[in-house]
Structures are given as structure tokens and as C-alpha cells.
């Protein structure tokens with residue numbers, strides 16, 4: 220069905236089509252549930268101490284303000300990650316800031332954390348009827364200087380804590396100046412130290428523990444990954460999400476090479492899988508990996524689990540393949556459980 224409406228959507232400006240599709244999905248929720256959600260097989264998965272009906276999740280950025288949780292959940296997702304949200308609302312970058320590259324099955328975006336602020340997101344999550352796992356992805360405001368960035372993360376964490384099943388620290392968006400620098404060793408130590416201390420304080424006062432995940436870039440080398448893994452272990456981070464969009468342009472035609480932003484979809488798939496495998500080689504099953512990046516088919520989902528992911532997330536695949544990809548991926552994962560030999564497959568990937 221989605222393949223019939225996709226040409227009409229793709230004839231419109233990408234951001235407008237995105238907003239209109241979500242507004243339509245809100246109206247068509249019962250139909251979406253019947254066609255897609257009801258067909259999604261159950262494949263119970265435990266992730267960061269949370270119980271998921273299946274390991275196929277929605278990646279951050281598609282529902283930045285958590286305004287469409289129920290219609291997205293109706294597509295069959297086993298968990299939903301909303302945000303990135305910042306403490307204060309901000310408009311993001313100038314338009315146009317979202318582009319399709321259909322031949323590459325890719326998107327290029329430079330949204331820059333446009334969002335209505337953490338207070339609005341929290342209200343939207345509270346109003347949603349979905350009773351499954353909701354992750355809330357947090358970041359820093361554009362105007363916050365680097366010396367106050369840690370406080371943005373701890374503020375956002377305390378604002379969203381009561382509504383989140385897990386919280387993701389986004390330190391890998393290429394569209395907020397300096398954000399990726401937080402992946403460096405000393406900066407990461409300072410950030411994780413402060414955020415974990417705030418989480419532990421909140422866990423105590425609220426008598427409820429919320430796991431923390433860190434979302435990383437696909438553009439890290441072996442040394443960069445070593446440094447991150449050491450900090451994830453040291454600060455007892457509960458999960459790692461690999462990966463965000465790429466700043467590399469090797470897989471796209473020259474017209475796109477000088478365009479600022481992060482590339483998602485097929486061009487990021489191999490890089491993301493290599494990072495998942497490299498993380499799994501270092502972490503084993505000590506810290507679960509949520510695999511994301513270029514999942515366009517059921518086989519791609521199985522490949523992410525084979526590389527070492529415990530769960531997967533989708534963004535760009537949803538735009539190109541439609542909601543049917545969710546149940547397709549969940550079915551393939553359930554069917555392939557016994558055939559996945561992680562360590563064997565993991566050795567075939569190398570980070571470059």
C-alpha cells in the first residue's frame with residue numbers, strides 16, 4: 220500500500236511531506252494498527268532491563284516532540300525513541316534542511332535539533348496512550364556555550380526522567396556545532412560523570428531506575444571507539460546506540476558532497492554495521508548495542524543482530540519502505556534466531 224502513495228509524497232518538499240504523513244497517520248491510526256501493528260509477530264526481548272514485545276524500534280528524530288507516539292506505535296514498533304529534545308525550545312536550522320537522495324536510498328538532514336523543548340515533550344508523552352517502552356533522546360541547546368553543555372544534559376535528564384523508560388544522550392548529531400567533540404575522552408568523562416550522578420540522584424528520590432544509553436557516530440576510528448568503550452564501562456552506561464548519521468560523502472554523487480548535514484539510509488549501513496561489530500568485539504554482551512543505520516530490509520535487520528546488536532531501530536527505511544518494514548524485520552529476526560552466530564559474523568567486519 221505504501222508503494223502506491225510514496226510517489227505522491229516524494230513529489231512534495233521532504234519536510235512538508237514528513238509533517239503531512241504524520242498528521243495523516245494520526246487520523247488513520249486504527250487502520251494502521253489493523254494493517255501493520257496486528258501483523259507484527261511477538262519476539263520478546265529484554266533490553267537494558269526493559270521488556271520489549273519485539274526488538275524493532277523507532278529511531279530518534281522522526282518524532283522529535285513525541286507528538287505522534289500512538290500512531291507510530293500502531294505500526295508495530297517494539298519500542299519508540301522520541302526527541303532529540305533540548306531543555307529550551309529552539310527553531311533549528313533554516314529550511315530547506317531535509318533532502319531525499321532516492322537513487323542512494325538516503326536522506327540528508329541538517330535539522331539542528333528543532334524542537335518544542337523538554338516541557339512540551341514531557342506533556343506529550345504523558346498524554347500518549349501507548350503503554351510500551353519509550354526512550355527519550357536528549358541534547359544541548361544551540362546557544363548553550365560548551366562550558367555549560369553538561370548542565371543542559373543534566374537539566375534535560377531531570378525534566379524527562381519521570382516519563383522515560385530509558386534516556387539517550389545524543390552526542391553524535393553532526394548538526395549542532397561541537398556536539399561530536401563530546402565523544403572525546405576527557406569531555407566524555409566529564410559528561411557521563413555528571414549525567415550518571417544526576418541519574419543516580421533521581422533514581423533514589425523517585426525510587427525508580429532509568430537506564431542511560433549513549434548514541435554514537437559512525438565516523439569513529441578504532442582509537443575513538445576504544446576511548447568510548449572504556450568510558451561506557453567506567454561509568455556503567457546501560458546501552459549504546461550505534462549509529463547516528465554520517466558526515467562522510469563517499470557514497471553519494473558530487474552534487475551532495477558540499478551539502479552540510481548528516482547522511483542516513485543505505486550509505487551509512489556498512490559503517491554502522493562495522494561500528495556495531497567493533498563495539499561487540501570489545502563489549503561482548505556486557506553492554507547491549509542498539510543497531511541503527513541503513514536498515515532498509517528484513518535481511519538488514521538480521522545482519523545488525525548478527526553483527527552484535529540486541530535490538531535495532533529504523534528511520535530512513537520507514538521513509539523508503541513504509542511501515543510494513545517493521546513487521547517484516549520483526550518476523551525475519553524471530554525466524555533467524557537460531558541461525559545467528561554473532562562472534563563468527565562479527566569478525567568479518569572491520570572499522571575503517
Ligand SMILES: Cc1cc2nc3c(=O)[nH]c(=O)nc-3n(C[C@H](O)[C@H](O)[C@H](O)COP(=O)(O)O)c2cc1C
Nearest residue numbers: 278279280303328462463483484512513533534535
Ligand atoms: C531527518 C532525520 C532527523 C534525525 N534526527 C535525529 C535526532 O534528533 N536525534 C538523533 O539521535 N538522531 C537523529 N537522526 C538519526 C537517526 O535516528 C538514525 O540514527 C540515523 O538516521 C541512521 O539510521 P537510518 O539510516 O535508519 O535513518 C535523524 C535522522 C534523520 C534522517
